[in-house]
Amino acid sequence: MHFRKLIFRRIIEVMAIFFLILTGLFLLFHLSPGDPVSRMVQPGMSAEDASMLISQLGLDQPLWLQYLYYVKNFFTGNFGISFHYGQPVIHIIGRRLPNTILLFTTSVILSAAAGVFWGKLVAWYKGRPIDTWVTILALVCHTLFLPWIALLFIWIFAYHVGWFPLNGMITPEVWINPSAGFLTKAADIGHHMLLPLLTLFIIHVGSYLLIMRSSMLETLKEDYILTARAKGLSEKRVRNRHAAPNAYLPVVTSIGLSLAFSINGGALTETVFSWPGIGRELIFAVSNNDYPLALACFLFISLVVLVANVIVDVLYAYLDPRIRY
Amino acid sequence: MALLEVENLTIAYKTRRETAIAADRVNFSLERGRSVGIVGESGCGKTTLGMALLRLLPSNGFVKKGRVTFDGMDLLSLPDTRMQRVRWKRIAMIFQAAMNAWNPVQRIGDQILEAIRTHDPKITKAEAVKQVEQLYELVEIPADRIFDFPHQYSGGMKQRAIIAMALACSPDLIIADEPTTALDVIVQDQILQKIKAIQKEKNIALIFISHDIGVVAGVCHEIMVMYRGKIVEAGRREEVFEVPVHPYTRALLSSYLTIDGVFEIRDKQSPAPPCTPAEPLSKELCGYVHLCPHASEACRSRPPQWREITPTHKVLCSLCR
Incomplete structure (x- = not known):
């Protein structure tokens, strides 16, 4: 019961935060230099036509009225037409967002799982060679520069060895073929996804490993670990049933915190690998003054981060009864 | 043969600088259904002693020498998996920090x-x-x-x-390490009564570790006073509590608050509250020599010897006849 109330409260909080972001973005876009109309106005257009366009767009209205329209448009899913694509922005987002979620959810799950597993193990064998070497490796991974490692992978595995496609998410020939089933298409995406996934995995696994390791080392000093040993449990059971479940908690927190950063890094990854995701679209929209698209990208990225944080909170409450009860 | 026999048990901790002896040549035995209290101030080695019996010392702690025989088993050389079966099934523990x-x-x-x-x-x-x-x-x-x-x-x-x-x-043996220290006095009393009653009813051997000699006297048949890793006085409860011989035991008893809220000074000459001096412990000499008001030249030059006051009451002090 308490659990539901907690989650409910978090959702309310997140909605309030999202509303603040919504408002903040509106203000930022109005403060930012550059005139959205100038892009649409053709050089040959008369001043009359230009001012008509401005009033059509509602840009001559007072700011508060524009804001109300903006909020209304958001809740009705109307994000306007992309300047560049000439299509409704919501359609573009609808195509790009799932690609980003696919790539990042997979990479977060894989790197967190591997980091937790190895962190747990090396903490258990603290001071032995396996601990030293894995910890050094994790530190190296943690400090690698993402675009560099991404380009390096493309250069080696895609360009020289040729195991993976150079970029993109699909091979058009495979998808055009009418006989291609779901599995063939999924395998094609998987093949394209491996290199960006590997890049993100290497960048993130180190930090999860280090957090899990130090959290596990703290946990192993706790009195209840002594209790578990005194009870005559096997060492494996002490490690996996008593130490690890308590050590997971900081890792879960850090997943929540790192999500925002991983989406940032994601824009880089998506750009380097030409992955048709929302991060790459955002960079494109910003550099092309495509205001409606950029605004929608910002909003949806923040929405994804907020939703992911709610999920992390649920997970945390599930793992730690002190929160739940 | 007694249920538990501890012979010459010496436990040490390896630190960066040195190997520190935490318990030095500890000897005692415990019969089924009997209880012994180990009293001493923080850091005297009493918890280390309890942990060593279950082989649960921290990773830098180790048994330097000695034997622990429990029900005919040599606990210190038992393989790990067999030791796991002894833990809790035969020897259980009540922890300091519940x-x-x-x-x-x-x-x-x-x-x-x-x-x-x-x-x-x-x-x-x-x-x-x-x-x-x-x-x-x-x-x-x-x-x-x-x-x-x-x-x-x-x-x-x-x-x-x-x-x-x-x-x-x-279990046959329970090691209770400061089981009531964190509790208020009323709850403390309830818990102690509980432990005492259960110990009697189930005929369990009990090692009761505490810094509070009053608590120990209320629960245990026998008392061992520990100071700087050594047992300095051991005997039946009445003997140690009523006729303390070692100057440290007397100091410990005199700092014990009685029901009237006054310090009951049993030894007017050693009112100094016991505390561990900073000087390094000479391995052989009496550890209390720096603080002992009765210390003589002999104490500073010769190691103390065990003296029997009665067949059940022993003390490690050169001064006692």
């Missing part, structure tokens, strides 16, 4: 069940739960609280639940 002795993310009942089912894999869950219910009745916690989480218990309840868990596998 607050933190429970895994916070598991239900108390599940943790007790785990102890029962680890040592008796054939028992069904329903039977094991029934056992836990009986244990809860014994320690007077309502049965509907069994499957609560640790943070839902009060401090006293956690401590009583620890006692319930210690009894779960009907």
Whole structure:
């Protein structure tokens, strides 16, 4: 019961935060230099036509009225037409967002799982060679520069060895073929996804490993670990049933915190690998003054981060009864 | 042969700078159904001693020499898997910090069940739960609280639940390490009475570790006073409590607050509160020589010898006849 109330409260909080972001973005876009109309106005257009366009767009209205329209448009899913694509922005987002979620959810799950597993193990064998070497490796991974490692992978595995496609998410020939089933298409995406996934995995696994390791080392000093040993449990059971479940908690927190950063890094990854995701679209929209698209990208990225944080909170409450009860 | 025989047990901790002796040539034996209290100030080695019996010393601690024989088994040379079967099934422990002795993310009942089912894999869950219910009745916690989480218990309840868990596998020996230190005096008294009654009823041997000589005197048949890693005085409760011989024991007793709220000075010459001096411990000489008001030239030059006051009362002091 308490659990539901907690989650409910978090959702309310997140909605309030999202509303603040919504408002903040509106203000930022109005403060930012550059005139959205100038892009649409053709050089040959008369001043009359230009001012008509401005009033059509509602840009001559007072700011508060524009804001109300903006909020209304958001809740009705109307994000306007992309300047560049000439299509409704919501359609573009609808195509790009799932690609980003696919790539990042997979990479977060894989790197967190591997980091937790190895962190747990090396903490258990603290001071032995396996601990030293894995910890050094994790530190190296943690400090690698993402675009560099991404380009390096493309250069080696895609360009020289040729195991993976150079970029993109699909091979058009495979998808055009009418006989291609779901599995063939999924395998094609998987093949394209491996290199960006590997890049993100290497960048993130180190930090999860280090957090899990130090959290596990703290946990192993706790009195209840002594209790578990005194009870005559096997060492494996002490490690996996008593130490690890308590050590997971900081890792879960850090997943929540790192999500925002991983989406940032994601824009880089998506750009380097030409992955048709929302991060790459955002960079494109910003550099092309495509205001409606950029605004929608910002909003949806923040929405994804907020939703992911709610999920992390649920997970945390599930793992730690002190929160739940 | 006694249930537990500790012979010449010397325990050390390896640190960066040195190897520090935490317990030095400790000897004692304990019969089934008897209880011995180990009293001493913080850092005197009493907890280390208890941990060493279960082979649960921290990773830098090790037994330097000596033997621990429990029910005919040489505990110190037992293979790990056999030692795991001795733990809790034969020797259980009541921990110093009951607050933190429970895994916070598991239900108390599940943790007790785990102890029962680890040592008796054939028992069904329903039977094991029934056992836990009986244990809860014994320690007077309502049965509907069994499957609560640790943070839902009060401090006293956690401590009583620890006692319930210690009894779960009907051990022959319980090591109680400061079981009541963190509790208020009323709860403390309840818990002590409980431990005493259960120990008597189930005929369990008990090692009771505490810094509070009054508490120990209330629970134990025998008392050992420990100072800087050495047992300095050992005897039956009445002997040590009524006729303390070692100057340290007397100092310890004189700093013990009586019911009237005044210090009862038993030895007017050693009112100094016991504390561990900073000087390094000379391995052989009496550890109390720096603070002892009676210390003579002999104390500073010769190691103290064990003297028998009565057949059951011994003291490690050069001054005592």
